[in-house]
Amino acid sequence: MEVQALTRYARMSPKKMREVSRIVQGRKAAEALEYLALIPRKSAKLIAKTLKSAIANAENNNNLSADSLTIKFALIENGPVLKRFKAGARGTAMPRRKKMSHIRIVLTDGSSN
Numbered sequence: 001m002e003v004q005a006l007t008r009y010a011r012m013s014p015k016k017m018r019e020v021s022r023i024v025q026g027r028k029a030a031e032a033l034e035y036l037a038l039i040p041r042k043s044a045k046l047i048a049k050t051l052k053s054a055i056a057n058a059e060n061n062n063n064l065s066a067d068s069l070t071i072k073f074a075l076i077e078n079g080p081v082l083k084r085f086k087a088g089a090r091g092t093a094m095p096r097r098k099k100m101s102h103i104r105i106v107l108t109d110g111s112s113n
Helices: 014-024 029-038 042-062
Strands: 002-010 070-087 093-108
Touching: 002 042, 002 070, 014 029, 014 042, 014 070, 014 093, 029 042, 029 070, 042 070, 042 093
Parallel strands: none
Antiparallel strands: 002 093, 070 093
């Protein structure tokens, strides 16, 4: 059985998030949480929060054991972009693109149901 959790509009660029999400993909859920606790990046905290939510969904909604769960995939999707301007040299305006991400984590317990 598959269970998922989704965090939308996380204020971090998808490229930075994907670097961390590749590390946890395919691991046991409890082991992945331990890995994320050791990574000193903002993206690791956001992914860990989503992973905890997915584990809670599995335990509460589907009566699955947290020990048997593995991460099937951790998908980081592009969210909207905030377009802003900042002062540049010689009175010009320089564009800034503040990117957002959507984090989707899918857990599986290994059964084919």
